[in-house]
Each structure stands twice: as structure tokens, then as C-alpha cells.
Amino acid sequence: MTGTAPLLEVRNLRKVYRRGGLFGGGSGGGPAALDDVSLTLRPEDGKVLSIVGESGSGKTTLARIVLRLVTADSGTVSVAGEPIMAQGGRTIDNRALRKLVQPIFQNPFEAFSLQLPVEEYLFRTAINLGDAAMRRDPRPAIDEALAAVGLSYSRVAGKGIRAFSGGELQRLSVARALIARPRLIVADEPVSMVDASLRMTIVNLFKELSQKLGVAFVYITHDLSTAYYLSDVMAIMRQGALVEFGRPEAILQSPSNDYTRALLDAIPTLDRRWSI
């Protein structure tokens, strides 16, 4: 890992889901979920890359390939200079991957089991992914991560998911991710299932964490407004292809294609100062 390596580099990524699956008998592909997608987030670009697009445009497929939850057909992915996916080349192991890249998923209620107290997830992450000092004594790292998301150990101790709102659980997902001290957090539609009144608190939390802790975010959304508010760099996808990539202001002031113009027309106003 080098200081000047791109935070995220995606090269010529292609993915076609095979039709039919195990029992369908078919091996033919449907349309490409990702069709030769390349993008780079460099440290000098900023810390938040948003990927915006309508349903089925390939956003989740891209996120899951970066998290190595889905295998691409071709292309390469690296995070902070470390190969996540390399055609025929060396890639980092799963523990190294989880220390480097952490996920935040759409449904915070599915991120934690009903059976386990949520603190258990925090301890497990510290023990599995922490350095020797964190493994010996996980509490300081857990306290620090909880404080970073505006929660405390006393609020969490001994409680299961029923004790928390969706917004709090999403904060806990973020805290769990932070314990690994990742370079990149991939958040796939992280606020779409959170109560509308709490959405901006989560979006603002990402903004604050990217600025204070220096962790980079890939923020996946169909919501252009929050993407515009949060992003340093924005990618717009359509039908598996990248149709725009660059600074949000530049894209939104002079969209280069009809799809982006149509997306923009669907939003009454956009104001970067929007905050709570």
C-alpha cells in the first residue's frame, strides 16, 4: 500500500450474470450488468465517490465486486494499491481485504442477528481484524468507533437489535466497520431503509468521518440529491455503463448526456449547503 496509490481503481470491469443458474440448464448471458467500467478515486480527488443510477444500472454489482462478494468476468480492482481482483495475478487474502474495505448494507436490521447482542459484532470485528494490541484489549477501539458515530458503550452493552432504531443500527454498522480501520467503506443504499427524518444524519456522518478520519467512501444511491451533497467525485451509471464521471458541480452544471439531464429534471432544487 502506498500513500499516493488511488483509493479505488477499477479497470475494464465486465460482468454478465449467467441465466438459468444451477437448475435452469442455461449458460447464456443476459445483458451485461457491467460493461467495461473503469473509474479511479485518487487521494487528491477527495474521499467520497458516489455512484448514482436507476434500478438495474449495475451499482450493486460494482459494489459487490469491490467487496469481492461477486466475481467479475474480467477487469481489475485495487484499493489503496492492493489488488482486490487481478486477472491471473496476485490478490490479497480475505482478512487483508476486510481490513482494507468494509461494507455498509442497505438494511441495517439484516446486518445484525436477532440472537446476538450487537456488542458481540463489535468485539468479533476487533478480535478478527484488529492488531495485536486491539485483540488483547478490544474496548478502547470499540469505544472510539462508537464515539465516532455518536454512540457509547453504555448505550449498546447487553442489547439486541430490538433496542435500536434503524438509524441507530446503521450507525452501529458504521461503528463496526470503523473498528477495522479500513481505507474504504462501500455503502450500498445505506439510507434508503432508514426513516426519512434520520437520513441526513447518516449522510452527514459519512461526510464527517471522511473528513475527520480520512476514510474514503463509495456511496451507492439512486438519490442524486444526497450524492451531490456528499460527493467529491460522482459517477452516473446506466445499463451497466458509466455515463458520467467527475466533479458533481461539473456534471450537474453541464451534463453530457440525456440520461443525466433527465435525472436532474426530476429534482426540483439542489443545494450543496443542504444540511441539518
Ligand SMILES: Nc1ncnc2c1ncn2[C@@H]1O[C@H](COP(=O)(O)OP(=O)(O)OP(=O)(O)O)[C@@H](O)[C@H]1O
Ligand atoms: N444475482 C443476479 N443474478 C442475475 N442477474 C442479476 C443478479 N444481480 C443483479 N442482476 C442483474 O444485473 C443488472 C444490474 O443489477 P444491479 O443490482 O447491479 O443494479 P443496481 O443499479 O444496483 O439496481 P438496484 O438499484 O435495483 O439495486 C440488472 O439487470 C439485474 O437484474
